[in-house]
Structures are given as C-alpha cells and as structure tokens.
Amino acid sequence: xxxxxxxxxxxxxxxxxxxxxxxxxxxxxxxxxxxxxxxxxxxxxxxxxxxxxxxxxxxxxxxxxxxxxxxxxxxxxxxxxxxxxxxxxxxxxxxxxxxxxxxxxxxxxxxxxxxxxxxxxxxxxxxxxxxxxxxxxxxxxxxxxxxxxxxxxxxxxxxxxxxxxxxxxxxxxxxxxxxxxxxxxxxxxxxxxxxxxxxxxxxxxxxxxx
Amino acid sequence: xxxxxxxxxxxxxxxxxxxxxxxxxxxxxxxxxxxxxxxxxxxxxxxxxxxxxxxxxxxxxxxxxxxxxxxxxxxxxxxxxxxxxxxxxxxxxxxxxxxxxxxxxxxxxxxxxxxxxxxxxxxxxxxxxxxxxxxxxxxxxxxxxxxxxxxxxxxxxxxxxxxxxxxxxxxxxxxxxxxxxxxxxxxxxxxxxxxxxxxxxxxxxxxxxxxxxxxxxxxxxxxxxxxxxxxxxxxxxxxxxxxxxxxxxxxxxxxxxxxxxxxxxxxxxxxxxxxxxxxxxxxxxxxxxxx
Numbered sequence: 001x002x003x004x005x006x007x008x009x010x011x012x013x014x015x016x017x018x019x020x021x022x023x024x025x026x027x028x029x030x031x032x033x034x035x036x037x038x039x040x041x042x043x044x045x046x047x048x049x050x051x052x053x054x055x056x057x058x059x060x061x062x063x064x065x066x067x068x069x070x071x072x073x074x075x076x077x078x079x080x081x082x083x084x085x086x087x088x089x090x091x092x093x094x095x096x097x098x099x100x101x102x103x104x105x106x107x108x109x110x111x112x113x114x115x116x117x118x119x120x121x122x123x124x125x126x127x128x129x130x131x132x133x134x135x136x137x138x139x140x141x142x143x144x145x146x147x148x149x150x151x152x153x154x155x156x157x158x159x160x161x162x163x164x165x166x167x168x169x170x171x172x173x174x175x176x177x178x179x180x181x182x183x184x185x186x187x188x189x190x191x192x193x194x195x196x197x198x199x200x201x202x203x204x205x206x207x208x209x210x
Numbered sequence: 211x212x213x214x215x216x217x218x219x220x221x222x223x224x225x226x227x228x229x230x231x232x233x234x235x236x237x238x239x240x241x242x243x244x245x246x247x248x249x250x251x252x253x254x255x256x257x258x259x260x261x262x263x264x265x266x267x268x269x270x271x272x273x274x275x276x277x278x279x280x281x282x283x284x285x286x287x288x289x290x291x292x293x294x295x296x297x298x299x300x301x302x303x304x305x306x307x308x309x310x311x312x313x314x315x316x317x318x319x320x321x322x323x324x325x326x327x328x329x330x331x332x333x334x335x336x337x338x339x340x341x342x343x344x345x346x347x348x349x350x351x352x353x354x355x356x357x358x359x360x361x362x363x364x365x366x367x368x369x370x371x372x373x374x375x376x377x378x379x380x381x382x383x384x385x386x387x388x389x390x391x392x393x394x395x396x397x398x399x400x401x402x403x404x405x406x407x408x409x410x411x412x413x414x415x416x417x418x419x420x421x422x423x424x425x426x427x428x429x430x431x432x433x434x435x436x437x438x439x440x441x442x443x444x445x446x447x448x449x450x451x452x453x454x455x456x457x458x459x460x461x462x463x464x465x466x467x468x469x470x471x472x473x474x475x476x477x478x479x480x481x482x483x484x485x486x487x488x489x490x491x492x493x494x495x496x497x498x499x500x501x
Contacts, residue, residue, distance in 0.1 A: 162429075168428045
C-alpha cells in the first residue's frame with residue numbers, strides 16, 4: 001500500500017518540473033522506493049525546491065572557539081561591599097566522609113534554593129591522623145587507630161548581609177554530629193594551598209636565581 | 211526612621227570568622243564556638259539635618275539561642291527505616307581488613323587441628339596477638355566506657371537552666387519592665403544616639419545576662435521587627451509607639467555558670483506561647499526556627 005502512495009507523491013514534482021533532467025532522474029524513483037534510490041554520496045535532489053530544507057546550523061550566531069585552558073583559572077575574588085559579604089568559604093570537615101559530603105551537598109542545594117551564587121565547590125586533601133597509644137606494660141606506643149579528616153569547601157561568591165543571619169541559622173541548626181563548620185573569607189593564600197608543591201620546579205628556580 | 215537606616219547602609223560590614231563545631235558532649239552544654247571579627251569600621255556621625263523627627267522610638271532586642279547539643283531521638287518510622295538501611299548496607303558491603311584477618315586465623319587454626327598437619331606448611335611468622343584477642347580487648351574497653359545520660363529529667367524541668375532539653379534549641383526570655391508592667395519578652399534595650407542597632411542589641415544582652423556569657427551575632431541585619439503603639443493615655447506628639455528590631459545570636463561555649471538573675475528563662479519554641487503576649491508571639495514565632 002505504501003509504495004502506491006509514494007508513487008503518487010513523486011509524480012507531482014514530475015508534472016511541475018520543466019527540465020528533462022529532472023524527469024530522467026525522477027523516473028527511476030517510480031520503480032524503486034525513495035529510500036533506496038542511489039548511493040549516499042550522490043546528491044540527488046540539489047535542484048529540488050525542498051533542497052536543504054532541514055538546514056539550521058547556518059542560522060546560529062558564530063561562537064568563538066572554546067579555549068581549553070579556561071578550566072583551571074582562578075575565579076575572581078569578589079570584595080565586600082556595604083550590603084554584601086565578599087567571597088566566602090564554607091568549610092565542612094569531619095571524620096565520617098559520607099556525613100561530611102552529604103552536609104556539603106545540603107549546603108550547596110540550600111544556596112541554590114536561596115539564589116546565593118555558589119562560585120565553586122571542591123574538596124581539600126584528606127589528612128590522616130594516627131592515634132598512638134601507650135602499651136599497658138612497657139614504654140612502647142602502638143598504633144591504635146588511623147583517623148582521616150575529610151574537608152569539603154563550598155565557595156559563595158557573595159552573600160547578602162540581610163540574608164546572612166537566616167542562612168547561618170538554618171545551616172547551624174541542621175549541622176550533623178561529628179562535623180565541624182567554618183565560615184571564612186576566601187583569600188589568595190587559600191587558593192594557592194590547593195596546589196601540590198613541585199619540588200623539582202622550585203629547585204630549578206632556586207638554581208636560576210643563584 | 212531615617213537616621214539609623216542610613217547609618218547602617220553606609221557602614222562597611224564587619225567581616226566574621228566563625229568556627230562552629232559539634233562534637234560529643236563533654237562537660238559543657240554548648241557547642242564549641244569561636245569568632246574573630248576582622249574589620250569593623252567606625253560609625254560615621256550623622257548630621258543633625260539628616261535626622262527627621264519621627265514619632266516612633268526605636269529599640270533593639272536579641273534572640274539568643276542555644277543550639278541543640280545531642281541529636282533528637284528518631285520517631286518509630288525513622289527508627290525502622292534506619293534499621294532497614296543499615297541492614298541493606300551491611301548486606302551490600304565488603305569484608306573489612308579485620309574480618310578478613312579473623313577468617314584467616316580461624317582457617318589457620320582449623321588447619322592446625324587437622325590430622326594431617328605439617329608444621330613446615332605454616333609460612334610467615336606467628337602473630338603474638340591473635341585477632342580474636344584484639345577484638346575481645348576492644349569489647350572490654352567499650353564495656354568500661356560509661357557515656358553520660360542523654361536525658362536528665364530533673365534538669366529538663368528547671369526552666370532557668372541552660373542545660374535543659376539538650377536535643378532542642380532554646381531561646382532566652384527575660385522579664386523586663388515595659389511601661390507600667392513587667393512582661394516576659396526577648397531582652398531589649400532602647401536605641402541611643404551614635405550606635406548601631408546591633409550594638410544596642412549587644413547592650414541589651416549584656417545588661418540582662420551575667421558577665422561570662424559569650425554570644426555570636428549572626429549578622430548586622432535584623433531578622434524581624436515588632437511595632438506597637440503606646441496606650442492612648444501615654445501617647446504624646448513625639449511618641450506614638452515603639453519599633454523593636456530583633457537580632458539573632460547564638461550562645462557560644464562560654465561558661466554560663468555564673469548564676470543568672472532569676473528573671474531569665476530558657477524555653478523551647480512550643481513553650482514560648484505561655485509566656486509571651488499573643489501579638490508579640492505571632493511576630494516572634496515567624497523568625498524562630500523550630501528545627
């Protein structure tokens with residue numbers, strides 16, 4: 001049934017077109033269904049009125065090509081104004097990683113809900129603390145436990161001063177047990193501590209300077 | 211209303227360094243708190259021309275809260291859900307190092323007890339302490355540990371104690387003379403020339419509590435306002451009523467040990483209704499969170 005309809009559709013342009021070429025090209029399509037006409041590389045319908053009907057990419061504005069280096073640049077520090085605090089770091093730290101992560105996610109979602117702009121949300125390296133206990137008989141200490149302190153930071157780009165008490169109150173009331181919360185200003189030094197030290201580079205720089 | 215608003219807007223706000231920690235209950239009833247304020251600009255005196263005379267006199271009040279020290283108990287549904295989740299996690303989890311060592315030790319013991327035991331097979335040095343003994347010593351230490359009781363009924367009944375109801379957040383209420391009568395309300399003080407409203411609130415707190423109480427104010431902006439008109443008899447040309455601005459503060463881990471004056475109460479949000487006037491309660495209840 002379908003191919004009968006297709007034949008009918010194809011015959012309309014055939015009647016409308018004047019060129020013989022199109023007639024010749026159109027005729028094979030009557031015998032065969034439209035979708036297996038010829039090889040894919042052969043542009044068959046360049047003279048068809050509907051040629052290029054699906055093109056849309058030429059309508060978009062030209063985008064500047066994306067630079068790959070942008071990802072690790074430091075975001076600008078917002079300075080405090082009369083009615084808003086500047087860039088703030090909300091640090092959540094604790095021994096239990098799931099609780100710390102969930103709490104930092106809660107803070108992030110809460111900021112989104114209150115339309116507070118979150119500049120960044122990252123983790124600082126984990127610090128391991130070994131707890132050494134003295135043995136009951138003798139002076140030697142033995143390793144009792146290894147405690148890992150996890151830290152997560154949610155960086156807010158600016159906080160409205162009128163919103164601050166509400167924000168702090170809710171966060172404090174929802175603070176889980178075993179988790180420390182700290183709200184501080186973000187400084188350049190804080191940003192630099194996130195990078196690993198590069199001893200070879202520092203050695204070379206020292207050699208150049210001497 | 212012109213003068214104080216303009217002053218607040220023109221001053222740069224103090225930067226706060228706050229550190230809050232919530233750890234196991236030691237001897238103190240409050241969370242450990244430390245605040246360092248970095249920068250505080252001096253207030254700029256407003257000229258006399260700025261101030262328009264307004265018939266409303268201003269006061270600032272402080273809503274001092276003591277945050278919960280221990281977690282609240284779970285409701286029955288929460289308990290069942292918690293147990294179910296713990297069971298699921300246990301079933302999905304992998305064996306820890308300690309459990310693996312226990313299994314290896316048990317296997318080694320059973321191999322040694324078998325008839326065809328060859329002592330040359332036993333590779334590696336013998337551990338002086340078997341893993342099971344370690345576990346037993348840990349169990350013993352746990353039994354020796356006595357945690358403090360979570361709920362102490364006698365302290366909970368005492369409304370003036372700051373250590374009551376450790377699982378809820380409490381608000382400080384003071385009995386103050388307002389006009390002709392003594393009312394229970396959040397500690398307040400009248401605003402004076404040359405100070406910010408927040409400083410007024412701090413003054414209100416210091417006047418009502420003992421000297422050792424340390425509180426952190428959560429910001430320079432008020433969280434609520436309540437205005438009331440004076441009774442018709444007391445109204446004059448210059449004073450129609452009073453506007454009270456509320457500031458939130460959190461009790462730090464100072465020693466509130468020095469005996470507070472008898473007219474202070476620490477109340478949960480649900481208990482406030484018995485002591486506050488209805489209109490005041492409606493206003494104040496809007497910014498006190500019941501979390």
